[in-house]
Amino acid sequence: MEEQIGMSEFLAQLLAISAPLESFDMPLLDAHGATLAEDIYAGSRHVLKKGSRIRSTQIGLAASIGLDRLPTRPHPRVVVISAGDDLIEPGSRLQDADDEFETNSWMLTTAVKEAGAMGYRVHSIPDNHEKLKTVVEDQLVRADLIVISGESHDESFDLITSVLREMGEITTVLPNIENSGRHNFGTIGPDKTPVITLPGDPIAAYLSAELFVRPMIRTMLGAVNIHRTVLKAHLTEDVESPIGTTSLVRAAIDQTSTLNVSPLPDQDSLATLSDAQGLIAIAADSPGALKGEIVDVMVLERAI
Numbered sequence: 248m249e250e251q252i253g254m255s256e257f258l259a260q261l262l263a264i265s266a267p268l269e270s271f272d273m274p275l276l277d278a279h280g281a282t283l284a285e286d287i288y289a290g291s292r293h294v295l296k297k298g299s300r301i302r303s304t305q306i307g308l309a310a311s312i313g314l315d316r317l318p319t320r321p322h323p324r325v326v327v328i329s330a331g332d333d334l335i336e337p338g339s340r341l342q343d344a345d346d347e348f349e350t351n352s353w354m355l356t357t358a359v360k361e362a363g364a365m366g367y368r369v370h371s372i373p374d375n376h377e378k379l380k381t382v383v384e385d386q387l388v389r390a391d392l393i394v395i396s397g398e399s400h401d402e403s404f405d406l407i408t409s410v411l412r413e414m415g416e417i418t419t420v421l422p423n424i425e426n427s428g429r430h431n432f433g434t435i436g437p438d439k440t441p442v443i444t445l446p447g448d449p450i451a452a453y454l455s456a457e458l459f460v461r462p463m464i465r466t467m468l469g470a471v472n473i474h475r476t477v478l479k480a481h482l483t484e485d486v487e488s489p490i491g492t493t494s495l496v497r498a499a500i501d502q503t504s505t506l507n508v509s510p511l512p513d514q515d516s517l518a519t520l521s522d523a524q525g526l527i528a529i530a531a532d533s534p535g536a537l538k539g540e541i542v543d544v545m546v547l548e549r550a551i
Contacts, residue, residue: 251423267469272316281319282468298471323391323467325364332374351396362464387436397447425492480508488529497523
């Protein structure tokens, strides 16, 4: 079994293979949503900051000083592949008890778009070495990053690992996150394209996308802030956590006279993940936190 690795150490290794993409001048409307690659001045006045996301107000400001193009880092092209012969496309019928609806590629493709990437979903494919290798090789031409997940019971992990190791330098790790699983990362193909594989369980896959894939994308964008906002909030009830692994508890955030955070029931449900506004982070060396304590909360996109 692979030795556990801390989240910070793992992320540092991922960011080392996630260089900012080369910048180029883009027409104003095309630059919307991308990252500014250089500081912009109007005469001697600094008006737009390098590394900031180009939003509608930045487009308006650029136009007001006579610019029709901006130096930008493009949206990374992220290919999301799901592998597993028991995965069934939504809209079809499950054939037997071993089948499951393919979830991860839909969720992860939209998650990478939310992070600022162009997401390309590759439909689920048979759990077959040569076919998987062919699919991955075919996607290299349009990928700045490849994300792969397998089945929820993780039987396809070894297959994915063997395919990737034929194509490049791959390391397997086990992040010390509660209820997570093994991950692969490295570079593959002639251009040394970064690749990361995520656990098959949808909740574990999403948490890894937040913790690891999103910062990789934000780094490729050249963004100043690659991490989600973390707030301090008062805990409304006790939370237990196993010693030795970091817990990320799905929670609701409430702003009254103080900022409060409440763990959601049924932490193993995708519905809970869908409802979550934030993730309560409980350190690996902590047994949990008590009601009334101040805890760190990573704020998700749909939060307050």
